[in-house]
Amino acid sequence: MSIPTPWGLIGKVIKWGWEKLTRFWLYNTYKKSHEDKQKLQRLGSYWESLDDHLEYSLRLSNPADHEKIKSKVAFRSLKTPIKEAVLFFEARGSGIRYQQKIELKNIDENVLVVTLEQIPQDDLIESSERGIFFTIDEIQFIDCQLTMTDGHKISHFNSLTSHLTYNWLFNDKWQRRWGMLWNCNSIEYAKLEMSGYLRRRLGDYQHFFFTSDHNEGVSLVGSMRKLLCKIIIHPSVLTILFWLAIHSGGYSLGDGKLVRRRKWF
Structure with a gap:
């Protein structure tokens, strides 16, 4: 009686061995390359003005994040301290809008960080003949209200709409290994x-x-x-x-x- 060759098992063993070998050979260098990219995208690496008094730095989580993190936005005053700020962060993509209310007190040159609990990960939804669709295509701060330390109020203004370009995905070199995406x-x-x-x-x-x-x-x-x-x-x-x-x-x-x-x- 002939015994069938367990090709499926052999394939799994070869795949397991190859994963172990490539991880040993490549992992540390891939990690260093990926960290170089992450440094350029980390919170606080760039700032944009919300108006003449307040600026922000945004870090949206995406599938290239190896650790499970949430999107965050940081704020700091540009010129003089701000007593209070109330504003809404809005993200839009694929016909869906996401909003989160943000309330800040006593804003100065020190960084205030807010976790965007109600905003989804910036992710690719679909890539097909119909087009390329992401969870988030653009972001904006709306209905912003500032109260200065002297009591002066700046009410109900919107920031400019920022359109995401996805340079991190389209213009970079990426490889998927060991179940993760590497820059x-x-x-x-x-x-x-x-x-x-x-x-x-x-x-x-x-x-x-x-x-x-x-x-x-x-x-x-x-x-x-x-x-x-x-x-x-x-x-x-x-x-x-x-x-x-x-x-x-x-x-x-x-x-x-x-x-x-x-x-x-």
């Missing part, structure tokens, strides 16, 4: 820097004319350098060289480039 911008920037460095080392660009107008008079050495450069700066080869540099122990990823580790001898 790989810093890794891509480092490989781009490697490409420029290798070109300079192989001849300071003097042999690398890739258009037909500059092919005449190129020496044999120049042609060999040109061919070698084309091979080395190929994306697949650059990727291999990048990870070999990382795991050699001599380099680490830092601010979108390879950084040589300090040697203690």
Whole structure:
């Protein structure tokens, strides 16, 4: 009697092993690259004026957040302290509006942080022939009312509508691994820097004319350098060289480039 080969079980074991291997090989560098991106998006990394007296910084949670966090908005006064502020934060997307009332007291240059409990995660709902739809397309502060410390009231104004561009999703380099979404911008920037460095080392660009107008008079050495450069700066080869540099122990990823580790001898 023949025993059937358990291909399903074998596939699961191979997948499990591959996950463990890639996590060991890639995890720390992916984490560093993702953290570089998160620093640019964290609360307080940029501020926008609500009016002449108050400014805010917004951080909407999104699927790229590895930790479970909620959207937050921070406020601080621009010129003079504000006794009281009452306003509504409104987010709109895919035909749905979300609102949360915000009440603040004694606002000065120190940051006040409010958790947006009633606002959903900024997420992709649908991407199809009908179009691309998100939970949030635009945000606005409405019916804002400020009371200054001298008793002067500034009532019932709306902020400008801010339209979300989703640069974080469309213009960045992302990869999904180990059940999470990772931003790989810093890794891509480092490989781009490697490409420029290798070109300079192989001849300071003097042999690398890739258009037909500059092919005449190129020496044999120049042609060999040109061919070698084309091979080395190929994306697949650059990727291999990048990870070999990382795991050699001599380099680490830092601010979108390879950084040589300090040697203690």
